[in-house]
Amino acid sequence: xxxxxxxxxxxxxxxxxxxxxxxxxxDIGFDTFEDTTNGFDxxxxxxxFNETSLNEVLMGxxxxxxYTYLISAIxxxxxxxxxxxxxxxxxxxxxxxxxxxFHEKQPQYQYEIVIDPKMAFGTGHHQTTTMMMLYIxxxxxxxxxxxxxxxxxxxxxxxASKRGAKELIAIDNDEVCYRSAIENAALNEVENLTxxxxxxxxxxxxxxxxxLANINRNILxxxxxxxxxxxxxxxxxxxxxxxxxxDLEMIKSHCATFDLNYIDHKKIDNWVAAKFxxxxx
Numbered sequence: 001x002x003x004x005x006x007x008x009x010x011x012x013x014x015x016x017x018x019x020x021x022x023x024x025x026x027d028i029g030f031d032t033f034e035d036t037t038n039g040f041d042x043x044x045x046x047x048x049f050n051e052t053s054l055n056e057v058l059m060g061x062x063x064x065x066x067y068t069y070l071i072s073a074i075x076x077x078x079x080x081x082x083x084x085x086x087x088x089x090x091x092x093x094x095x096x097x098x099x100x101x102f103h104e105k106q107p108q109y110q111y112e113i114v115i116d117p118k119m120a121f122g123t124g125h126h127q128t129t130t131m132m133m134l135y136i137x138x139x140x141x142x143x144x145x146x147x148x149x150x151x152x153x154x155x156x157x158x159x160a161s162k163r164g165a166k167e168l169i170a171i172d173n174d175e176v177c178y179r180s181a182i183e184n185a186a187l188n189e190v191e192n193l194t195x196x197x198x199x200x201x202x203x204x205x206x207x208x209x210x211x212l213a214n215i216n217r218n219i220l221x222x223x224x225x226x227x228x229x230x231x232x233x234x235x236x237x238x239x240x241x242x243x244x245x246x247d248l249e250m251i252k253s254h255c256a257t258f259d260l261n262y263i264d265h266k267k268i269d270n271w272v273a274a275k276f277x278x279x280x281x
Contacts (some may be wrong), residue, residue, distance in 0.1 A: 002046040005190050006030075006054065008039040011066035019270045021061065021119040023243055028053045036071040039067070042262045045174075046073065082202040090125055092133045096159065101187070102183045111137075114187045115153050116180070130239040131266040131273035132156050132214050135238045141165045144209035147230065149223070150199075150241070154181030154193065156212045161190045165210075200226040207232045214273075221254050228258035233280045240273035248272050266277070 010018075018040065022033055031046040034041045046069055051071070055213035059066070088107070090098040097109035101116055120198045129152075137158060148157040151170035161168055170181045178197035185193040196202045211227050215222060220239055231237055237260060239251060244267055252262045255276050265274035 001019055002108050003043050004049040004152070005044050005072050005074050006042045006044070007036070007070045007072070008042065009036075009040045009068050013039065013065060013067075016062060016270065017061070017095070019243060020173070021057070021065070024057045024060070026052075026241075028057060036233055048072075050279070068228070073186070087125075088128075092130060093137055095137055096174065097226070098155070098278060111156055111159060113155060113162070115155055115184055116187060124241050127150060127215050127268040127271040128273060131268060131271070132212060132238060132240050133159055135273060135275060136163060136212070138211065139163075139169065139236065139238075141210055145206060145212045146212065147171070147203065147206075147227075147281060149203075149213040149227070150215035151181050151195070152177050152214075154184045154195065156214065157181070158184075158185060158188050158190050160210070160212070161185075161192055167206075168202060168205065169196065169208075171196045171198060173197065174197045192252045199223075203227075204231055206230060211235070211237040214240040217247045217250065220251060224251075224254050224260070228255075228260055228278065231260075231278045233278055235278050237278070238273060238277045239276070242272055243270050244272045245270075248274060 025042050029241040030042045030044040032043040037157060053075045087100055087105050092098065095109065096111040096113065098103045098113045098115060102143055106112065133156065136159050141160050143166045145167045146160045146165045148159065148168065148170040152171050153158060157168040157170040172178055173196055174179065178195050181195040203226060208230050209232055213227065220241065227237060242248065242251065248265060251274065253263065259279040260276040261279055265272050265278055
């Protein structure tokens with residue numbers, strides 16, 4: 001599967017402007033972003049790339065941004081070379097060590113996760129994934145049934161399994177992600193994870209204790225009702241992939257419609273992860 005890379009270089013850009021631009025790029029299909037010295041690289045599946053849509057997003061910023069960008073194709077066989085250049089091991093909360101297959105083991109950490117991205121989003125380095133992992137480390141998931149939506153590499157479900165979850169369903173609408181979650185589960189000797197390819201229509205008719213959904217605001221707003229139907233009363237749901245303003249209030253308002261009560265949220269660089277609990281009726 002081929003990806004397109006758009007390498008942005010900015011003369012000057014404020015952090016909030018970059019965050020807004022990344023959010024809008026996410027809305028038109030870009031799914032992975034990497035910081036560079038003078039900007040960032042944005043990746044999108046080649047069959048989803050539309051330069052007209054890209055230019056419409058950029059035009060929305062008017063003269064606020066001074067930039068250049070370069071579009072290039074990333075063939076599947078070159079993807080590993082791309083991320084290996086930038087993928088360093090990651091430590092989450094002094095408890096969890098995330099590494100690639102080519103990094104040395106670090107047995108002093110309670111949880112070690114080995115991730116081979118294979119063009120799938122979710123190495124833990126992005127702020128949203130980090131915050132979701134922090135929530136999992138704080139949450140009692142032992143013997144719980146967990147749904148991971150927009151699973152990417154499967155990293156969140158894998159951590160939940162290592163924390164004692166009983167059964168895990170990981171769903172992503174990208175076939176590369178679907179296969180990546182299977183392979184990464186095997187790398188981590190996780191045997192209770194089922195990876196499915198699809199969207200909300202793929203959610204099995206189970207009662208879930210915990211739901212993890214790290215996607216983006218628009219997809220979450222569309223899918224919250226589906227999550228609420230399969231979440232047990234008193235169950236917890238964690239969302240990320242959006243910004244504090246204005247996204248969080250939109251998510252909170254929509255969740256209230258389906259008896260999902262806001263508990264709290266985390267914030268890193270204006271990215272947000274939020275916890276909700278389904279009201280016991």
